[in-house]
Amino acid sequence: MRAEKSSKFMPLVMAVLFIACSTVPLTGRQQLNIIPDSQLLAMSFQEYGTFVKSATLSKDGQKTLMVRRVASRIQKAVEEFAAKKGMSDHLNGYAWEVNLVESEEANAWAMPGGKMVVYTGILPITQTETGLAVVMGHEVAHAVAEHGGERMSQALIAQMGGMALDKALEKEPEQTRALWLTAFGVGAQVGVLLPFSRTQESEADHMGLVFMAMAGYDPNEAVNFWQRMAAQGGGAPPEWLSTHPSSETRIKDIKAHLPEALQEYKKPG
Numbered sequence: 001m002r003a004e005k006s007s008k009f010m011p012l013v014m015a016v017l018f019i020a021c022s023t024v025p026l027t028g029r030q031q032l033n034i035i036p037d038s039q040l041l042a043m044s045f046q047e048y049g050t051f052v053k054s055a056t057l058s059k060d061g062q063k064t065l066m067v068r069r070v071a072s073r074i075q076k077a078v079e080e081f082a083a084k085k086g087m088s089d090h091l092n093g094y095a096w097e098v099n100l101v102e103s104e105e106a107n108a109w110a111m112p113g114g115k116m117v118v119y120t121g122i123l124p125i126t127q128t129e130t131g132l133a134v135v136m137g138h139e140v141a142h143a144v145a146e147h148g149g150e151r152m153s154q155a156l157i158a159q160m161g162g163m164a165l166d167k168a169l170e171k172e173p174e175q176t177r178a179l180w181l182t183a184f185g186v187g188a189q190v191g192v193l194l195p196f197s198r199t200q201e202s203e204a205d206h207m208g209l210v211f212m213a214m215a216g217y218d219p220n221e222a223v224n225f226w227q228r229m230a231a232q233g234g235g236a237p238p239e240w241l242s243t244h245p246s247s248e249t250r251i252k253d254i255k256a257h258l259p260e261a262l263q264e265y266k267k268p269g
Contacts, residue, residue: 024145024203033146034153040146041093041113047177048097048115051186058100058120067118070132070215071098074140075114077214082144090144098136106232109186110139112148117186125228133217134225137208145207147200155179205254209261216268219261222254 024031058064075096082088096114103119110116116139118132126132142148156179205222213219230247 029199029203031146031150032153032157033149034156035149037093037112040149040152044111044113044115045095047186048111048113051117052099055099055117056102058102060100060120063120063123064100066129066132067100067136068098070129070136070217071096071116073215073217074133074136074211077137077211078140078144080214081211106229108135108139110136110143111186112143112146114140114143116140116143125232126225127228128221130212130217130221131225131228133212133215134208134222137210137212137215137217138204139208141204141207141211142200145200145203147204150200151197152179201250202253205250206257209254209257210264213261213265216266218267219258219265223251223258226251226254 023029079088079091082091091114094114096116098116098118100118100120104121105119106122106125108116108118108122116136118136122135123132126135209219209222212222226247230251
């Protein structure tokens with residue numbers, strides 16, 4: 001009887017998963033996302049506001065202006081990209097915002113809806129505005145490709161039996177919030193799930209190159225930036241032990257995508 005019920009239930013599960021599939025812009029990969037955009041954006045804005053209130057914002061006016069200048073140019077590039085693809089509705093509800101936060105951590109992240117944070121610790125590695133555009137293009141690509149929502153959907157299925165986000169927040173608020181922060185790469189990179197898979201990282205590299213090129217930043221700088229990042233990492237683990245591509249693989253893939261990105265490169269002047 002149990003097996004019979006299970007077999008009857010499976011088509012329903014498969015139908016729900018099929019309906020919940022969406023397509024990643026540019027790469028065309030099918031992804032699972034069971035969280036409605038309205039819920040995704042509402043929680044994103046709430047968590048971003050909470051983070052910013054508790055963070056120490058940089059008082060360096062020059063660096064803050066640079067971060068906001070890059071963010072503005074990347075934003076316009078993303079909007080142009082979406083319009084070209086006939087996907088402008090993909091950005092409905094976005095409320096772009098960026099903050100530079102004082103932290104020794106060499107990191108940056110973006111949430112759904114265009115909410116971004118750059119840590120001061122990554123600026124010595126980015127070195128230039130173009131280097132910063134590599135990072136911000138990459139992080140915005142994660143948001144535009146809805147990687148965080150994909151990871152959160154996977155977490156809800158794996159940890160909470162596919163419970164809807166609003167129900168999970170109601171029944172297990174602390175666990176759900178922890179899953180959210182981990183899925184979107186906010187704070188410590190340790191938790192039930194690491195923030196992004198190798199596939200998602202590679203997609204963000206690819207899309208980020210196009211975004212920075214459309215924003216008027218030379219995508220060739222991406223190779224130099226990731227080489228500097230690799231030098232910071234020391235003895236990295238083998239690729240199969242990591243959710244991120246190895247530095248060698250990442251740089252090789254970026255070089256392969258450069259011709260496409262350079263076609264979109266709008267040289268300033």
